[in-house]
Amino acid sequence: MKPLRILIGCETSGIARRAFDTLGHDVWSCDIEPAEDGSNRHIRCDIRDGILNDGWDLLAVMHPPCTRLCRSGRRWMSGPGKWTPPKQLPKGRSLESMRAEFEEGVSIFTACWSAPIERVAIENPEMNDLAQDRMPQDLPRPQMVQPFWFGEPTYKATGWYLRGLSPLKETNRLAEPERGTDEWKKWNRIHRMPPSAERARLRSRSFPGMMNAAAHQWIDQAVRNRATAA
Numbered sequence: 001m002k003p004l005r006i007l008i009g010c011e012t013s014g015i016a017r018r019a020f021d022t023l024g025h026d027v028w029s030c031d032i033e034p035a036e037d038g039s040n041r042h043i044r045c046d047i048r049d050g051i052l053n054d055g056w057d058l059l060a061v062m063h064p065p066c067t068r069l070c071r072s073g074r075r076w077m078s079g080p081g082k083w084t085p086p087k088q089l090p091k092g093r094s095l096e097s098m099r100a101e102f103e104e105g106v107s108i109f110t111a112c113w114s115a116p117i118e119r120v121a122i123e124n125p126e127m128n129d130l131a132q133d134r135m136p137q138d139l140p141r142p143q144m145v146q147p148f149w150f151g152e153p154t155y156k157a158t159g160w161y162l163r164g165l166s167p168l169k170e171t172n173r174l175a176e177p178e179r180g181t182d183e184w185k186k187w188n189r190i191h192r193m194p195p196s197a198e199r200a201r202l203r204s205r206s207f208p209g210m211m212n213a214a215a216h217q218w219i220d221q222a223v224r225n226r227a228t229a230a
Contacts, residue, residue: 001223001226003024003025003026004025004026004057004058004222004223004226005025005026005054005055005056005058006020006025006026006027006028006056006057006058006060006219007027007028007029007030007051007052007054007056007058007059007060007117008020008027008028008029008030008060008062009029009030009031009047009059009060009061009062009112010030010031010047010061010062010063010064010108011029011030011031011062011063011206012029012031012033012034012035012036012042013035013036013037013206014029014035014036014037014042015205015206015207015208015211016029016060016062016206016211016214016215017029017035017039017041017042018037019208019211019212019214019215020060020211020215021041022215023215023216023219025219027041028041028042029041029042029043030042030043030045030047030051031044031045031047032044032045047061047064047108047111048107048108048111052111052112052115052117053115056115056117057117057118057119057222057226058117058118058119058120058121058165058218058219058222059112059115059117059119059120059121060120060121060123060214060218061112061120061121061122061123062123062206063123063206064105064108064109064112064122064123064124065101065104065105065108066109066124066125067105068098068101068102068105068131069105069106069109069124069125069127069128069131070124070125070126070127070128070131071125071126071127071128072125073128074128074129074130075087076088076089076090076098077098077099077102077128077130078130082129082130082133083130102130102131105131106131106134106135109122109124109135110134110135110136113135113136113139113161113163114136118164119163119164119165119218119221119222120161120162120163120164121161121162121163121165121214121218122160122161123158123159123160124142124159124161125142125157125158125159126141126142126144126159138163139161140161140162140163142159142160142161142162143159143167143168144157144158144159145157145158145160145170145210146158147207147209147210148173148174148176148187149168149170149171149172149173149210150170150172150207150209150210150212150213151171151172151174151209152174152207152208152209152210153174153183153187154189154190154207155187155188155190155191156190156191156207158207158210165218165221165222166217166218166221168210168213168214168217169213169217170213171209171212171213172209
C-alpha cells in the first residue's frame with residue numbers, strides 16, 4: 001500500500017518526526033527554526049505559508065504557540081470579565097505585545113485545524129475563555145494525557161485536539177511516586193524548571209514514549225481506514 005504522507009508541524013527536536021518515520025511512511029517536519037538533528041526531511045517555513053495544502057494524509061502539530069491561549073496565561077491578557085485591563089503584565093512587556101502573541105497563537109492554531117487534511121492532531125493545553133471564543137465551532141474538547149501513561153516518569157498534562165483520529169490509549173502506565181518524595185519532585189521537573197533562555201524550548205519538547213504510541217496508533221488507524229475505503 002502507498003505510504004501515508006505525514007506532516008509534523010511546529011517541531012524542531014525531530015522526536016515526533018522520527019517516531020512516525022520509523023514506520024516506513026513519507027514523513028516531514030516543519031518549523032520557522034531549523035531542525036536540531038539537521039534532518040533533510042525538515043522544511044523551514046511558517047506552517048501557514050501554503051504547506052498545509054500539499055496533500056497530506058495526517059497532520060500532527062506538536063508545539064504551536066500556546067502561552068497566551070492556555071488557562072495559566074489568562075491573567076496576563078485580561079482582568080475580570082473579558083478583555084479588561086490586566087492587574088499586571090510580565091516585566092518588560094506591553095499589553096500590545098501580549099495581544100500580538102495571542103493573535104499569532106490563534107492564527108496558527110485555526111490555520112492548522114482548518115487545513116484540508118482528513119486526520120489532524122494538535123497538541124495544546126486546555127484553552128482559556130478568551131481563546132475559546134476565537135476557535136472554530138467544530139473544535140472538540142482536548143484529550144488530556146500524561147507522559148507517565150507512556151513510560152515517561154514525568155508529570156505534564158498534555159492536550160490533544162483530534163479530528164479523524166482516535167484518542168490515544170496508554171501503553172506503559174508507570175506507578176506514581178508518593179507525593180512530596182524526591183522521586184515525585186523529579187517527576188515535576190518540568191514545572192519546577194527555573195527561568196532561562198532555554199526554558200520555553202525545553203518545556204515544550206515532545207516525549208518519545210508518547211510519540212511512539214501516537215505514531216503506531218494513528219498510523220494503524222489511518223491505514224485501516226484507507227484500506228476499508230479502497
